[in-house]
Every structure is written in C-alpha cells, then in structure tokens.
Amino acid sequence: MSLDASDSRCYFGLGFNQYRGLGMERPSFLNFKVDHMTLLVQPEMYNVSYIVFRTIFGCSPEHMLYEKRKEWVAGEGEKSLTFAMQTGHGAESKSELENTMIAVVQPSEPAKMQSHVREMLNQHRAAAHWQHIALRTPDLLSFHRHATELGVNFITPVLRDDSEDVIQVFTGEWFFPGSPPSGMFFEYLQRNPSEELLKKLSDRNRESWFNDKTFLGLYGEKEEEYRRGKVTPFLDFELFEELHALVKDKNLWEITEADIKSAEKKMRAYAAKRV
Numbered sequence: 001m002s003l004d005a006s007d008s009r010c011y012f013g014l015g016f017n018q019y020r021g022l023g024m025e026r027p028s029f030l031n032f033k034v035d036h037m038t039l040l041v042q043p044e045m046y047n048v049s050y051i052v053f054r055t056i057f058g059c060s061p062e063h064m065l066y067e068k069r070k071e072w073v074a075g076e077g078e079k080s081l082t083f084a085m086q087t088g089h090g091a092e093s094k095s096e097l098e099n100t101m102i103a104v105v106q107p108s109e110p111a112k113m114q115s116h117v118r119e120m121l122n123q124h125r126a127a128a129h130w131q132h133i134a135l136r137t138p139d140l141l142s143f144h145r146h147a148t149e150l151g152v153n154f155i156t157p158v159l160r161d162d163s164e165d166v167i168q169v170f171t172g173e174w175f176f177p178g179s180p181p182s183g184m185f186f187e188y189l190q191r192n193p194s195e196e197l198l199k200k201l202s203d204r205n206r207e208s209w210f211n212d213k214t215f216l217g218l219y220g221e222k223e224e225e226y227r228r229g230k231v232t233p234f235l236d237f238e239l240f241e242e243l244h245a246l247v248k249d250k251n252l253w254e255i256t257e258a259d260i261k262s263a264e265k266k267m268r269a270y271a272a273k274r275v
C-alpha cells in the first residue's frame with residue numbers, strides 16, 4: 001500500500017490536499033507554544049546554575065516559579081529537586097515574533113568527513129539530543145555587553161543571518177571542571193535588527209561577519225573546538241570554581257541575597273581582569 005499525498009487517512013479525517021488547502025492553519029489543539037524546557041544538571045552545577053539565572057539572566061527571587069524539595073532518607077534533611085525560573089514574559093509586539101520553532105539537524109556529511117552533529121550524537125550514545133536553546137531579546141547588544149561583563153564566554157561574535165533577518169550569538173557549553181563537555185549551549189538572538197544597528201555592528205566587527213553562512217559558521221566553530229579537544233565552557237573553570245565554592249555547602253533555599261551579590265562581584269572582577 002502506498003502512502004501518497006492523497007491518502008485520506010491523514011490529518012484527522014481531513015484529506016491531505018484538503019488540509020494543505022488551509023495554508024498554515026492547523027487545529028488549535030496542535031498549536032504548540034514552548035511552555036518550559038527542562039535541563040538536567042549534575043549536583044555541582046545545580047546551585048551555580050541558580051547564580052547564573054539570578055545574575056546573567058537577571059532573575060529576581062520572585063521569578064523562581066517553583067522549587068521542590070524532598071527528604072529521601074529520614075533524618076537527613078530535605079534536598080532541592082528542581083526549580084523553575086521565569087526568564088521572560090509578556091505579549092509580542094509583532095505577530096511574526098509569535099512563532100514557536102523546533103529546528104531539526106542531521107549529520108549530512110559523508111561518513112568519512114568530520115561532523116560535529118554526528119560526534120555529539122555518538123558521544124551521548126543518543127538517537128536524538130537537544131543541542132541549544134535560542135532565547136530572543138529585543139536588544140542583543142545590551143545583553144551581550146551585560147553577559148560579557150559577568151564572564152560569559154561566547155564562541156562566536158555577533159553574527160547576522162540575512163536569510164532569516166536575525167542577529168545571533170552563541171555561548172560556550174554548560175559543563176564544569178572534571179566533566180566532559182555537555183554539548184548544551186545557548187543562542188541569544190534578536191529578530192528584525194534595524195539598519196542602524198546593522199551598520200553599527202558591521203563597523204565594529206567587519207571581519208567576523210558570516211553573512212548568510214551563520215548556520216555553517218556555528219558548526220564549523222564547534223567542529224574546530226572538538227578537533228582541538230578544547231571546548232569553550234559557558235563560564236571559565238576558574239570562575240566556575242569561585243562560584244561553586246560560594247554555594248556548594250548550601251541547600252538551594254539557603255543561598256542568600258548577599259551570596260548573589262558576592263557572586264556577581266566575583267563575576268565582574270573575573271571578567272574585568274580578563275579583558
């Protein structure tokens with residue numbers, strides 16, 4: 001039996017052609033928005049990730065939507081299991097910003113050619129792997145400055161993807177001393193940058209623009225990192241250790257505002273001496 005475009009069993013009773021005729025419409029129960037993402041981290045990373053959300057992501061204690069605890073062994077006290085940070089909120093100014101997208105990538109290179117995507121999948125012994133989460137900001141340059149001043153490593157300069165009318169930047173991976181690179185990093189992006197902003201960027205950063213080649217530019221960079229065996233972390237190990245030392249003996253809920261201030265001070269000092 002062949003499955004062709006006229007197969008009438010598809011799409012909940014609508015014939016394929018009938019459905020396609022509706023353009024981009026789809027039933028409301030198939031209108032998926034990203035509600036949340038869940039990131040698994042090793043214990044060494046848990047409290048430090050809280051610091052990262054409080055400082056780099058600018059979350060206040062009120063942005064922690066929940067934090068759950070459990071006492072696994074009677075008498076040993078509670079452990080923090082999970083917390084959720086609200087990293088953004090509010091309606092979009094333009095309807096084209098209301099898209100929710102999932103990008104799918106395969107290792108398309110010939111088997112003998114090096115492929116970062118293949119390497120990641122094999123390394124994780126996985127048929128699928130979530131690679132990066134792209135977070136949109138209305139002002140990428142301000143965010144970039146803010147994050148750089150707090151010690152965040154970016155593996156690319158601010159890039160422009162003409163075909164999507166987007167400027168974007170990619171961070172180092174989330175991992176820590178003694179652990180292998182996780183393969184997980186963040187992208188921060190801004191859509192529909194103004195002519196003025198593009199001019200400013202190209203003046204500042206002319207040689208490092210990969211117009212129309214952003215996608216391959218990122219993968220080329222990742223390939224290079226893995227070939228060298230030197231993967232850039234989100235935060236340098238030295239800084240990670242400083243932050244870890246600050247909070248490693250605490251339960252998440254015991255991290256004080258003074259700890260966050262002190263962490264931020266360390267991050268600024270570290271980043272300043274690096275420049």
Ligand SMILES: [Fe+2]
Pocket residue numbers: 132134187
């Ligand atoms: Fe992306």
